[in-house]
Amino acid sequence: MAGFRDRGVSAAGHLAVPHPAVTLVLEFGAGPLIVDAAGGRQHRGSLAAGLGFGPGAARVRGERFEAVQVRLSPLVARAVLGVSPADLEGTVAALDDVWGRPAAQIRERLGDASSWEQRFAVTDALLARRCRPGSSVDPEVAWAWHRILVARGRVRVDVLAADVGWSRKRLWSRFHAQVGLPPKRAAKLVRFDHAAHRLAAGEDAARVAADAGYADQSHLHRDVMAFTGATPATLAGAPWLAVDDTAWPQRWRRGQPTADRPTRRT
Known part of the structure; x- marks a missing residue:
């Protein structure tokens, strides 16, 4: 929080x-x-x-x-x-x-x-x-969600379905109903989130794109624009990433919080 x-x-x-x-x-x-x-x-x-x-x-x-x-x-x-x-x-x-x-x-x-x-x-x-x-959610859905997080979004839905012993259709339906997004969209969001944190930490956009599994830097740019309507450079300074240590260095959490300098607790 x-x-x-x-x-x-x-x-x-x-x-x-x-x-x-x-x-x-x-x-x-x-x-x-x-x-x-x-x-x-x-x-x-x-x-x-x-x-x-x-x-x-x-x-x-x-x-x-x-x-x-x-x-x-x-x-x-x-x-x-x-x-x-x-x-x-x-x-x-x-x-x-x-x-x-x-x-x-x-x-x-x-x-x-x-x-x-x-x-x-x-x-x-x-x-x-x-x-x-x-x-609670189904154990298979919880496992699939954790697998997406661990893989930072770089995982195929058919592989997830096979690993839990479900059909792709059943995983799509149960996952969507219990998590709130289809598994492919959830994986895309997790990949974007990983890239956003690395951008906020000051890493080079081309390196972030390559390591996060984007085809190239333009692909990363399009994804950031689709999720936020902003460029990667603008995204990197957004204060609502403040819950996360990686995205918000300690020096900004000193003193009284403002919209540009929040306080946090995990």
Whole structure:
């Protein structure tokens, strides 16, 4: 999880970088958090977003908003959210619609907390209370997801299906229903995420493209544009990669957080 404070200094907002996780954004503070999503859709306030933060580019903006961002593995997201990640595919949903009244209560509790550590503790307790045992995914789906992560997206769906003893069609159906994306799209997202972190760490784009399995640097550029609407150079500095140590050096986590200098907890 990460904490953000935006004092309204950037009217254009900040790039919402797709990530292979289900995203919760718990907003509090004086002004609303606004998400400008693909297709001209707009969302205000706390939200839940499916794997990859939905299709196409999205930007987050606001004036004097504060927020705690949480990334959940799709394997546990249903147990915590009470809805399947597949129900969030391609959408940014209002947390009020997902949780009802508790969403307003968590906003109040976060606003009453006096430090980011207290807000993280409040969020930890909330997630623990909401977690429902037994809301698990098939072992075959969990194995396929972990295999995609370990391979950094460089794995064939037919190989995954053969390894778990399922047909390609059955793996596609079960994986999509329980993780929230088809396996091939999930693998593409994981590969993009790996490349994004290496770009954020300052590595050369041509080297990243070669090591991540892209045909060439142009292929990487097209993938980054498709996921974010931004160039690789712009992606490398996006603050919403801040949950990750690789993408956000320690020097930026000192002092009070802003949208350009968040604080984090793993």
